Amino acid sequence: MRLKDNVTVITGAGQGIGEAYARRFVAEGAKVAVADVNREKGEAVAEDLRRAGGDAIFVPVDVSSEEDTKAMARKVVERFGRIDTAIANAAIYYGIDNQNFSLEYLKKIFDVNYFGVWLTARAVYPYMKKQGKGSIITQTSDAAYLRFPVPHGDDLPSFHYSVTKAAISALTHFLAASIGPHGVRCNAISPGPTMTDATKKTVPAETLAMIVQGMMAIKRPLESEDLCGTAVFLASDESAMITGQVLSVNGGMVMHG
Numbered sequence: 001m002r003l004k005d006n007v008t009v010i011t012g013a014g015q016g017i018g019e020a021y022a023r024r025f026v027a028e029g030a031k032v033a034v035a036d037v038n039r040e041k042g043e044a045v046a047e048d049l050r051r052a053g054g055d056a057i058f059v060p061v062d063v064s065s066e067e068d069t070k071a072m073a074r075k076v077v078e079r080f081g082r083i084d085t086a087i088a089n090a091a092i093y094y095g096i097d098n099q100n101f102s103l104e105y106l107k108k109i110f111d112v113n114y115f116g117v118w119l120t121a122r123a124v125y126p127y128m129k130k131q132g133k134g135s136i137i138t139q140t141s142d143a144a145y146l147r148f149p150v151p152h153g154d155d156l157p158s159f160h161y162s163v164t165k166a167a168i169s170a171l172t173h174f175l176a177a178s179i180g181p182h183g184v185r186c187n188a189i190s191p192g193p194t195m196t197d198a199t200k201k202t203v204p205a206e207t208l209a210m211i212v213q214g215m216m217a218i219k220r221p222l223e224s225e226d227l228c229g230t231a232v233f234l235a236s237d238e239s240a241m242i243t244g245q246v247l248s249v250n251g252g253m254v255m256h257g
């Protein structure tokens with residue numbers, strides 16, 4: 001077990017990649033708070049983890065609310081006494097409208113996908129700072145690094161999803177530089193196309209095939225479980241001197257450096 005008693009809060013853990021993180025972290029001995037705006041799904045995941053012998057709770061949160069994210073952090077500390085790891089994974093991805101270029105929609109996506117990450121980090125940081133140790137893991141996306149032209153009419157596209165993810169990568173760097181002196185690290189995981197229900201609903205099959213065959217060195221899309229080892233690594237002391245990094249887990253789709 002690589003994360004024995006590590007207290008981890010994971011936003012957006014009610015389904016998809018966040019759920020996979022929760023399952024793997026419990027298997028590695030972590031105490032996990034499943035945080036999600038979807039109460040039914042989040043409670044079901046936490047209940048399932050407990051039935052399997054894990055130490056897990058559900059915490060309701062809308063990550064775009066400062067009040068909610070503060071309450072989330074407080075509840076985790078009340079129940080488990082500390083916060084070692086926070087994975088800011090929640091985002092509007094399932095059912096996202098890629099053709100909605102309105103300002104209102106752009107703000108909505110920023111509210112959850114970007115401000116939600118910042119608010120999550122802001123809520124857990126005081127506890128980590130007090131501990132003198134902690135790992136914040138943000139969830140960006142390789143969509144931030146792909147510059148596909150977006151089909152559009154007269155309206156200029158807003159590039160909403162991709163730009164929020166690019167902003168998260170930048171935030172990760174700024175956070176890491178500022179919180180490092182207090183023993184707290186911040187790194188991002190940047191997944192390539194991962195076969196969650198959200199991807200199946202959002203990404204057309206022909207686009208996915210074009211990405212896998214045309215852009216990835218390893219010719220298959222990811223499963224959520226492909227991302228879990230990186231999350232465990234970033235939460236553990238094995239990555240004690242790694243901070244401010246964006247780790248793409250993408251079968252070689254985008255190559256940094």
Ligand SMILES: NC(=O)c1ccc[n+]([C@@H]2O[C@H](COP(=O)([O-])OP(=O)(O)OC[C@H]3O[C@@H](n4cnc5c(N)ncnc54)[C@H](O)[C@@H]3O)[C@@H](O)[C@H]2O)c1
Pocket residue numbers: 011012013014015016017018035036037038041061062063064089090091092093094112116139140141142143190191192193194195196197198199
């Ligand atoms: N699946 C992919 O191919 C892929 C690739 C790159 C990055 N990502 C990123 O990984 C993360 C998870 O992706 P996924 O495919 O599992 O997505 P998903 O849409 O299946 O899951 C997102 C989860 O976040 C929750 N959520 C949404 N809004 C919330 C809010 N305001 N407050 C709290 N919880 C909220 C949802 O209820 C859901 O449980 C997202 O950040 C996504 O952008 C996914």
